[in-house]
Amino acid sequence: MNLELFWNKQIGFPLLTLLIFLPVAGAASLWMRRDPRGARVEVLILSLIELVLSLLLFVKFASGVPAMQFVENVPWIVPLGINYHVGIDGISLFLVILTTLLTALTVIYSWDRVREHLREYLICLLILETTMIGVFVSLDLILFFVFWEVMLIPMYFLIKTWGSGPERDHAALKYVVYNLTGSVLMLVGFIILYLNYHDWAVTQLGRNPYSFNYLHLLFAPLPLEKQLWIFGLVFLGFAVKGPVFPFHTWLPGAMLEGPIAVSVMLSGVKLGSYGLLRFNLPLTPEASQMAVPLMMTLALAGLIYGALIALTRPNLMAMMAYGGISHLGFVTIGLFALNPIGIEGALLQMVNLGVAGAGMIFILGFLNDRRGSFDLDEYGGLAKRAPRLAALSMVIVLASLAFPGTNVFIGEFMVLAGVFQVYWVYAAIGVSAVILGAAYMFSMYGRVMMGEIRKPEVAAMSDLNSRETVIAFTMAGLIVWIGLYPIPLLSRMEPSVRAVVERLKEGNVPDSAIVRIDPNNPHAYILKMLADPNSDLSQTLKNLPEKPVR
Amino acid sequence: MPFTFTMTPVDVELLMPEILMTGLLSLILCLDFLFPRIGKTTLAWLSIAGMGGIFLLLAGYFIDGRHGTLFHEMYVIDPMAIFFKAFILGTTILVFLASIDYLKKVPVFRGEYYFLGLLAALGMMLMVSANDLLSLFITLEFSTFSFYILVAYLRDDPKSNEAGLKFFILGVFAAGLLAFGISLIYGETGSIIFTDFARMHAHLTPGMVIGFLLIFVALGFKIGAVPFHAWVPDIYQGAPTPVTAFLSIAPKAATFAILLRIFTATLGDIRGDWVWLIVAISAVSMTYGNIVAISQKNIKRLLAYSGIAQIGNVLIGLAAASKMGDGAILFYLMTYLFANLGAFTVVIIFSNLTNSDDLEDYNGLSRRSPLLAGALLIFFLSLAGVPPLAGFIGKLYVFVAAMNEGLLALVVIGGINIVISMYYYLIVIKRVYIYMPKDNAPIPVSFPMRLVLITTVGGVLLLGIYPKAFIEISAAAAELFSRML
Structure with missing residues (x-):
């Protein structure tokens, strides 16, 4: 985890910087554009370039080492020890690719749907893409925090301006207030960590005493009491963003009131769980071990609670929001199994549920565009009218309930295998939630697609057009591909996950007998x-x- | 003690910025009444050019690291004082630029406005060098006096007159407390020089405690910290907006120079005895300012309450009372200067056209002037502390300094306050960007205003994105200041 491969050893140009800042540059150039079609084409090309660049990461990625790769490290605010330090490893690689993919698909989805303030909408999307990629690749805590915070602004405007619900004002503000509260507490945790490093570095190194560098911070031993504080504060930040039960109350509002683009990003890009895996587990290993019972309880409560609420909601989007909370519980129990198979399963599951969750949201978007409602009772028998939609959404629904052969099944299997090794009761409760998940997903699919056509409006609904087919087909294709052949993902994830597990075993309190070497x-x-x-x-x-x- | 007045050429050189400033304001006054036909805008540009020259001179002094004391240690020139002098001059320059348009609407006494502004700036420049209680009292009153007149400048506007009267009564009251405190301390110790108190390492007698508390209350009025904040909203609302902008930054910064001299340099050894007071006032100021700001309907009052909260944030650095804390205060004040002055500039431009400060009239500003709306967005996000703008680095810096001294609870309160403040800043931003305007007329932005906006936006972005040089300047000023005493 402490190794770094610099970009110039791997590829001829600073790929990560390009990935981060290309969308912002594009957003700046959009100010000049007046014609909506040109703006759309420009953003589509930009987002496809981003996708290609992120796939280049995948191709050039050196698998088999836990190193940070494509690293760039430039001094930024030297007196406070803040650097522009970015890099990716097996943990962040696929989340970056997922982000660029979802952004590109969202641009395609919004093609003819967003007409009001189109330019501003596209600018918000691009800035959002920059901040999400920035969060995944930052190796400097302040740089990470910068992207983490800036993300709130485009999200706020997206929910507020292009949302469809009547309560979108409230939902947007709630989103910002909840997430900001979590993140300032996280910042306090970061500062404790930073000052701890300072105290250690002054005695051990005698120079470079201030650093927000993630890799440096890993080196400074942390007393258990400080670990618990840091774990708690940083966890709050990620738990709100996740969202982990019981910090989830902003999510249904934001998804119900916000536009499809927001829902796609909220259910597709698992920022909170990434933060737990990247920061909480390696930085505070002992505290993470102590927190296992609490974390398992919260995660399982979310798992069951989300699924139960989803069963009772007659609204498709609310169902997906609570379903998302339930899915996140699965990721969290996998993470806190704290063994290789559990964590790797959780990481794979972040990607899988991202694909399946975002896919479901796109399907809901298609339905809503045709029918103008998320109400379950407004549909029924749609499969007769729109066979392509029905078939592709079947694949996505099957994935969401972890049907064998789909990607989510593999992740879920690994997570449960990992959790069984810890304590079988947790796994048993987890399995029961799978059944609940199957119940609400099947009943939803049945009520929307199957049966007789009862409403005349449904009879008039059209099948997917070519753009929509591209989106749904990409999602379904990914689901099947990862479901049948997940090795390219797992082989790249494994070394980094193993490094995290090693770290958890070694521990990080001052008296542990590990040899510490000046980085x-x-x-x-x-x-x-x-x-x-x-x-x-x-x-x-x-x-x-x-x-x-x- | 027989008092002998001697001035060596070195002393004159040290005093050169103040001497030049006195010359400049005398020149402006004479030009104004000897040649009544001279354009008032010319006077403004002349003062700005003069102050720009003095600013450069101060920059040179800072780089050379000049320092020394004058008049039997009454008066001190050190990098900290030079930093604050330059800070005040910079503020005055920007305020003058922002006043040019505004004054075109005022029928009489337009030349005197610049004279009084320069006089206030000179007073504050002297104030930041005060090294004993007596020179503190004199210089503080000197600078406040010009503000009494400036606040009541719109003589046909009852609100401005009321504000002037209120400001005067409160100011005189604070001066009384200050004088009383000084007399108590002199009675207990037989000295009035800051450095003497530091050398004595005296334990606090009850008389000294009361004396310093009284001085702190008087200075608390000047910075508008809770519970001495009651005057702030009324006077901000009533005063001419450029004066409000001036008042919200320069005197507060000058007072912080004094607070730093008293608390970290003079009383630094007994930090344990007073830190709880600063912590409490800081926490209450932030929380009260931010919560009350939520319900404001007038943008000047909103900025008044947000200013109270910002002062609470600066006090976090004072509570740390370390070198890092001192540096953090200086840096935070710079971020506050750009963001707050920028926000007030937007208010000035807007009210010049519409004669309104109501938040409701800001609806749909982005459709009327994308420049103003974008600038306001940046200023508000910076005040709230959103990265990568100046306010974020400022907050991070004071938080780190405070955590270094173990003030975890205060930092958590500060963090929660970021959330509260984000709420009302976002409400304004929502009005600006999302609501429909009642009146679609575009808002013109004149050249001087554009200059202020560009400087302040540039400052906010520069301090946020590449703050290295500014952090080094603040740290250098704090470092030398701590070593000097």
Whole structure:
């Protein structure tokens, strides 16, 4: 986890910087554009370039090492130890690709649907893309926080201006207030971490005493009490964003009142769980272990609660919002299994549920555009009128309830396998939630697509047009592909996940017997050990056998 | 003690900025009444050019690291004082630029406006160098006096007159408290010089406690911290808007120079005895200012309450009472200068056209002037502390300084206040961007106004995106200041 491969070793140009700032540059150039068609084409091309660039990451990614890759590190605010430091590893790689993919699909989806303030809408989408990618690739805590916070602004405007619900004012403000509260507490946690590093660095290194560098912060030992504080504060930030039950109350509002683009991003891009995996587990390993019972309880409560509420809602979007909360519970139990298979399953599940969740939202968007309502009773028998829609949404629905052969099944299997190793009761409760999930997804599909056509409006509904087919087909294709052949994903994720698990095993309290090496100068430590005849290293060298052992 | 007045050439050189400033304002006054036909705008540009020159001189002094004391330690020039002098001059320059359009509507005494503004600036420049209680009292009154007149400048407007009267009564009251506090401290210690108190390492006697508390109350009035804030909203609303902008930044910054000298330099050794007071006032100011701001209907009152909250944020740095805290205060004041002055500039431009400060009239501003709306968005987001704007780095800096001294609870309160403040800033932004305007007339922005907007927006962005140089300046000023005493 502490290794860094710099961009110039891997590829000829600073790929991550390009990925982050290309959308913002595009947004700036949109100010000049007046014609809506030109703006649409420009943004579509931009988002496709982004997608291609992120796929380039996938191609050039060195699998088999837990290193941070494509790293760029430029001093930014030197007196406070803040750098422009970005990089990706197996944890963030697929989330970046998912972000660019969903943005591109959202642009296609919005093609002829958004007419009012089109330019501003596209600008918001592009800025949102920048901030989401920035969150995934930042290795400096302040840089991360910058992207994390800026994200609220385009989201606010998206919900507020292009939302469809009557309560969108309220929902937008609630979104900002909840998430801002979580993130300022997270900032406090970051500052404790930063000052802890400072105290350690002053005595150990005697230089470079301030740093927000994620990789540096991993090095400073943390007393258990501080770990618990930091874990709690940082967890609150990610739990709200997640959202983890019981911090979820803003989500249904934002999804119901906001536009489809917002719902896609909220259910597709799992920022909160990424934060837990990236920051909470490695930075505060002992505290994470202590928190397992609490985290499992919260996650399972969310899992069951979300599914139960989804069963009772007659509204498609509300159903998906609560279904999303339930799905997130699955990711969280996987993360806090704290073993390789559980965490890797959770990471895979972030991608899978992102695909399935966003796919469902697109389907709801198609339905709503035709019928103008999310009300379940307004539909019925649609399969007769729109066979293509029915078939593709069947694939997505099956994925959402973890049907074997779909991607979610694999993730769910891994998560449950991981959790079983910890405590079978947790896994048993998790399995029961799968049944509830199947219940609401099937009943929803049945009421919308099956049966007789009861409403004349449904009879007049058309099937998917070509743009919509592209979206639904991409989602369904991904679901089947990952479901049948997940190895390219798993092989890239595994080293990074293993590094996190190693870290959890080693622990990070001051008296743990791990050798700590100055991240900036690893040789100094080894030389010091060699100079000391009583050091472990010297003893080991002395006792080395004549021939190297194979 | 026999008082001998000596001035060496070195002393004159140290005093050169103030001497030049005195010359400049005398020139403006003479030009105004000797040549009544001279354009008032010319006077404005002349003062701005003069102050720009003095600003450069101060920058040179800062780089050279000049320092020294004058008049038997009554008066001190150190990097901290030079920083604040330059800060005040910068504020005055921007306020003058923003006043040019506004004054065209005022029928009489337009030349005197610039004279009084310069006089107030000179008073504050002297104030930040005060090194004993007596020079503190004199310079503080000197600068406040010009403000009494400036606040009541619109003589046909009852609100302005009322504000002037209120400001005067409260100001005189605060001056009384200050004088009383000084007399108590002198009675207890036999000295009035800050550095003497520091050297004495005296334990606090009851008389000194009361004395310093009285001084703190008087200074609390000047910065408008809760519970000494009651005058702020009324006077902000009543005063001419450029004066409000001036009042909301420069005197507060000058008072912080004094607070830094008293608290971190003089009483720094006994931080444990007073830190709870600053912590409490900081927490209450932030929370009260932000909560009351939510329900405001007038943008000047909204900015008044948000200013109270911002002062609470600066006080976090004072509570830290460390070198880092001092640097954080200086940096935060710079971010506050750009964002707050920028916001007031938007208010001035808007009210010049519409004669209204009601928030309702800001509906749909983005359709009438995308420039103003965009600028207001940036200023408000910076005041709220959204990265990557100046306010975020400022807040981060004071938070880190306070956490370094173990003030976790205060930082958490500060964090929660970011959320509260975001709420009302967003309400205004919502009006500006989403509501439909009643009147679709575009809002013209004149050249001087454009200049102020560009400077302030540029400042907010620069301090947010590349704050390295400014953090170094603040840290250098704080560093040398702490070493000097």
